[in-house]
Amino acid sequence: MQTEIENANRLYLDVKKQTTTIIQRISLINKQIETSKEIIEVQKKEIEALDNEMALLEKEIVALDAELKIRKGKYANAIKSVMHKRQSENKLFFILSGKTLGETLRRMQYLKQYSKVQKSQADEIKEKNAELALRKEEVQKAKEERRKTLIDIRNEQTKLIAEERNRKSEVDEAQGKQKELQSELQDKQKQANRLNAEIEKLIAEEVARQERERRLAEERRREREEQQRLAEEKKRKERGEAEPDKKTPITKPTEKEEPLIAEAETFNLSKNFIANKGVLPMPVTGPATIVSSFGVHKHTEWNVSTNSSGIDIQAQRNSDIRSIFDGKVSRIIAFPGYNNCVILRHGDYYTFYANIINVYVKKGQKVKTGEALGKIYTDSDTGIASMHFQLWKQTTKLDPAPWLKR
Numbered sequence: 473m474q475t476e477i478e479n480a481n482r483l484y485l486d487v488k489k490q491t492t493t494i495i496q497r498i499s500l501i502n503k504q505i506e507t508s509k510e511i512i513e514v515q516k517k518e519i520e521a522l523d524n525e526m527a528l529l530e531k532e533i534v535a536l537d538a539e540l541k542i543r544k545g546k547y548a549n550a551i552k553s554v555m556h557k558r559q560s561e562n563k564l565f566f567i568l569s570g571k572t573l574g575e576t577l578r579r580m581q582y583l584k585q586y587s588k589v590q591k592s593q594a595d596e597i598k599e600k601n602a603e604l605a606l607r608k609e610e611v612q613k614a615k616e617e618r619r620k621t622l623i624d625i626r627n628e629q630t631k632l633i634a635e636e637r638n639r640k641s642e643v644d645e646a647q648g649k650q651k652e653l654q655s656e657l658q659d660k661q662k663q664a665n666r667l668n669a670e671i672e673k674l675i676a677e678e679v680a681r682q683e684r685e686r687r688l689a690e691e692r693r694r695e696r697e698e699q700q701r702l703a704e705e706k707k708r709k710e711r712g713e714a715e716p717d718k719k720t721p722i723t724k725p726t727e728k729e730e731p732l733i734a735e736a737e738t739f740n741l742s743k744n745f746i747a748n749k750g751v752l753p754m755p756v757t758g759p760a761t762i763v764s765s766f767g768v769h770k771h772t773e774w775n776v777s778t779n780s781s782g783i784d785i786q787a788q789r790n791s792d793i794r795s796i797f798d799g800k801v802s803r804i805i806a807f808p809g810y811n812n813c814v815i816l817r818h819g820d821y822y823t824f825y826a827n828i829i830n831v832y833v834k835k836g837q838k839v840k841t842g843e844a845l846g847k848i849y850t851d852s853d854t855g856i857a858s859m860h861f862q863l864w865k866q867t868t869k870l871d872p873a874p875w876l877k878r
Contacts, residue, residue: 503763508632515625522618529611661778663809667826668781670807671862674815675822678802679866742819745797751877752796753842755825755861760787762878763858766871781869782824782862789857792844793825796876801837810860811849823872824862 754760764784770777799816806812810826816839828846833839850857863872 503761505632505636508628512625512628512632515621515628518621519618519625522614522621526611526614526618529607529614533607533611660809664778664780667807667810667860670805671781671815671824671864672867674803674805675864676867678815678817678822740819742821745818745821748797749875752875753794754785754876754878755796755823756785756787756791756793756848756859757844758788758791760785760791762873765873766869782860783872784858784860786856786858787848789848789850789855791848791857793828793846793848793859795839795841795843795845796823797821797841799823799839801833801835801839804831804833804835812846814845816845820866822864822866824860824864826860826862827858 762783763786764780766780766783768777768779793814795816797816797818799818801814802817802822803815804812805815807826812828812831813824813826814828814831814833816823816825825845827849829849831846833843833845839845848857848859861872863870863875
């Protein structure tokens with residue numbers, strides 16, 4: 473998350489150097505504010521966890537301290553007892569004064585065991601002392617971490633105040649251009665709607681094509697089975713053999729069946745794609761930040777709502793747009809307002825990449841995770857490099873953000 477806000481800050485400074493639109497600047501500031509608030513919430517939870525840890529450690533220290541006092545008391549009493557005995561009788565005399573050999577041996581064993589007990593008690597006290605010292609050290613570390621986290625929160629809150637002040641300044645500037653900005657947002661939504669309709673059509677066609685190919689492969693497999701059955705029956709008749717029992721299974725072809733292979737490939741790609749949810753790379757190289765999220769957005773400043781089927785990502789100029797996972801180039805199209813667009817198929821999943829110039833791949837080409845698809849487009853008027861990214865499971869739109877590592 474810290475990396476994400478650093479990327480947003482870096483890109484905002486880069487944007488300020490260009491002649492950008494108010495909407496784009498406010499969009500980045502909103503992202504900075506949103507991420508700052510998330511960081512503050514995480515840091516508050518860290519403080520809460522540290523407070524709980526310190527409370528537990530303090531309880532452990534109290535219990536250890538009480539146990540240590542008891543052990544020290546017992547050990548002190550034992551030492552006093554030994555010292556008293558040593559003053560009244562000599563150790564050697566105590567052993568030799570046994571009336572029988574058996575009693576003498578028992579006295580020797582008793583003194584030996586008593587020495588062991590004393591040593592064990594001394595060792596236990598040392599252990600508890602060390603454990604107590606360790607717990608106290610852990611408390612001090614937790615207190616220091618808490619102090620640093622509180623400083624981080626104060627710094628983040630100061631940043632947040634500055635970001636909100638900056639946003640207010642941008643919004644104030646935008647108030648005089650409300651109609652112009654409303655019109656701009658509405659035009660962008662119409663353009664996005666046309667693009668989404670085109671993507672839906674293309675993906676539906678691709679899904680239908682895959683289904684047709686699967687059915688044709690299945691039909692070919694059945695034809696081969698029937699031909700084999702007829703050939704075996706002909707050979708049987710030529711040999712004058714009786715008709716086989718209907719329950720006797722017909723020998724299956726040893727070759728791999730096309731539909732099974734295709735379905736296995738689709739299944740494995742889909743399974744691996746799902747397994748990588750949350751760790752898939754951003755679809756662009758270098759510092760990047762999501763400036764517009766999936767779903768409905770209410771622009772309260774201009775009384776306009778927009779709906780996005782994907783996410784918009786801002787990156788550094790001359791960055792490469794790249795594949796987020798192994799797949800195959802399904803379609804390459806050009807679309808007004810989005811330049812070149814590439815659709816990749818990953819089993820049952822599809823990814824859509826828009827705003828590409830200098831496309832590096834071809835339709836039908838297999839690509840690897842992180843492979844460059846083309847150069848990101850940079851707006852010559854604003855100097856902003858951005859792309860649009862979508863994720864589909866067959867004909868169902870998904871929010872791409874939770875799938876990406878940020």
